[in-house]
Amino acid sequence: MNVYGAKAKFMRTSPETAAVSMKKAPNAALHSSWNWELISDKAIDWWEPRIRRIKDAYPNRVLIASIMAGSGNDKELGNWQLLAKACQEAGADGLELNFSCPHMDRKDMGSNIGKDSVLCSTVTEAVKEVATVPVWCKLTPATADIVVEAGACFRGGADAIVSSNTFPSLPLIDLDTLDFEINVDGYVSSGGLGGPAILPLALAKMASLTKAFPDKSFSGIGGITDMAQAISYFMLGCGTVQVCTAAMLDHAIGPNVIKKLNQQYREFLEKHEASDGWHSLEDFRGSRRDRVVLQSDIRRPNPSDYAGGYDVVEGYAAPEVAPTIA
Numbered sequence: 562m563n564v565y566g567a568k569a570k571f572m573r574t575s576p577e578t579a580a581v582s583m584k585k586a587p588n589a590a591l592h593s594s595w596n597w598e599l600i601s602d603k604a605i606d607w608w609e610p611r612i613r614r615i616k617d618a619y620p621n622r623v624l625i626a627s628i629m630a631g632s633g634n635d636k637e638l639g640n641w642q643l644l645a646k647a648c649q650e651a652g653a654d655g656l657e658l659n660f661s662c663p664h665m666d667r668k669d670m671g672s673n674i675g676k677d678s679v680l681c682s683t684v685t686e687a688v689k690e691v692a693t694v695p696v697w698c699k700l701t702p703a704t705a706d707i708v709v710e711a712g713a714c715f716r717g718g719a720d721a722i723v724s725s726n727t728f729p730s731l732p733l734i735d736l737d738t739l740d741f742e743i744n745v746d747g748y749v750s751s752g753g754l755g756g757p758a759i760l761p762l763a764l765a766k767m768a769s770l771t772k773a774f775p776d777k778s779f780s781g782i783g784g785i786t787d788m789a790q791a792i793s794y795f796m797l798g799c800g801t802v803q804v805c806t807a808a809m810l811d812h813a814i815g816p817n818v819i820k821k822l823n824q825q826y827r828e829f830l831e832k833h834e835a836s837d838g839w840h841s842l843e844d845f846r847g848s849r850r851d852r853v854v855l856q857s858d859i860r861r862p863n864p865s866d867y868a869g870g871y872d873v874v875e876g877y878a879a880p881e882v883a884p885t886i887a
């Protein structure tokens with residue numbers, strides 16, 4: 562059950578004050594979205610006919626259904642299978658498993674699945690047992706090394722990884738009321754940050770994923786409004802991108818965002834068709850992935866003086882090594 566009151570708000574910032582606030586201000590630009598929405602309040606029998614109607618109306622378009630359940634026991638793993646079967650039978654072309662919503666207390670839901678590589682594998686495997694369509698796992702960015710959880714999902718049979726969901730975050734305390742800008746009875750809990758503020762963070766997560774698994778499929782999300790951001794995800798190796806915050810601000814579902822993305826994509830290809838001979842995404846997908854390297858691989862003013870942060874070994878003597886016992 563969702564909390565009382567607003568489940569999502571937008572933060573803005575302005576060049577005059579540099580404030581980051583949910584309060585509306587003139588000339589303010591979007592900074593981020595913040596939400597603590599737990600789950601859809603519509604049950605699967607509400608969604609099923611709607612998925613079917615969407616697919617009937619647009620049979621040549623791709624429809625991905627995002628699903629989530631608990632995963633603490635066999636009955637709950639059965640719920641993942643129930644949702645998966647219902648969505649694919651209604652016409653969904655793919656399933657996205659939500660291992661990533663950051664504000665669930667239950668240890669076996671949302672980002673708590675994405676923080677547990679055993680659960681990542683177990684749930685993916687359970688869904689793959691019944692899936693007839695591709696299965697994407699959407700991972701939380703809130704772990705030490707997202708490559709570990711992605712590997713677990715691939716071992717469970719995932720067809721693709723999606724990143725990033727929102728980052729754990731708090732709203733600011735209002736200087737006038739000394740209350741959090743969004744609260745219920747004065748209380749707040751950690752929620753999820755999306756939008757422009759997370760773009761560079763989400764790109765870093767995506768780069769570590771695509772570099773670790775260059776032959777796997779990835780869908781990029783986080784801070785995308787138009788091609789200026791989407792192109793970074795594509796050049797890191799993503800085959801698709803997704804939009805949430807910018808779409809919510811555009812008639813709640815983003816018709817103009819999509820139109821602009823398509824238009825800019827065509828213009829981008831036209832420009833590079835002439836200069837680089839690119840005809841489709843496959844001609845440039847992943848083309849900048851290998852430009853993300855270790856710090857020590859970046860050129861120094863005096864490269865000969867640099868030993869990756871360690872002392873340079875001086876003289877002709879070989880570095881000391883422990884004597885081996887014959």
Ligand SMILES: Cc1cc2nc3c(=O)[nH]c(=O)nc-3n(C[C@H](O)[C@H](O)[C@H](O)COP(=O)(O)O)c2cc1C
Nearest residue numbers: 569594596725726727755756783784785804805806
């Ligand atoms: C109000 C709100 C609700 C969201 N609900 C879900 C959800 O149910 N499942 C999910 O996988 N991600 C959910 N997200 C996360 C977004 O899908 C997306 O991963 C994140 O906001 C980053 O993308 P963006 O910068 O385009 O917003 C939600 C985001 C917002 C703002």
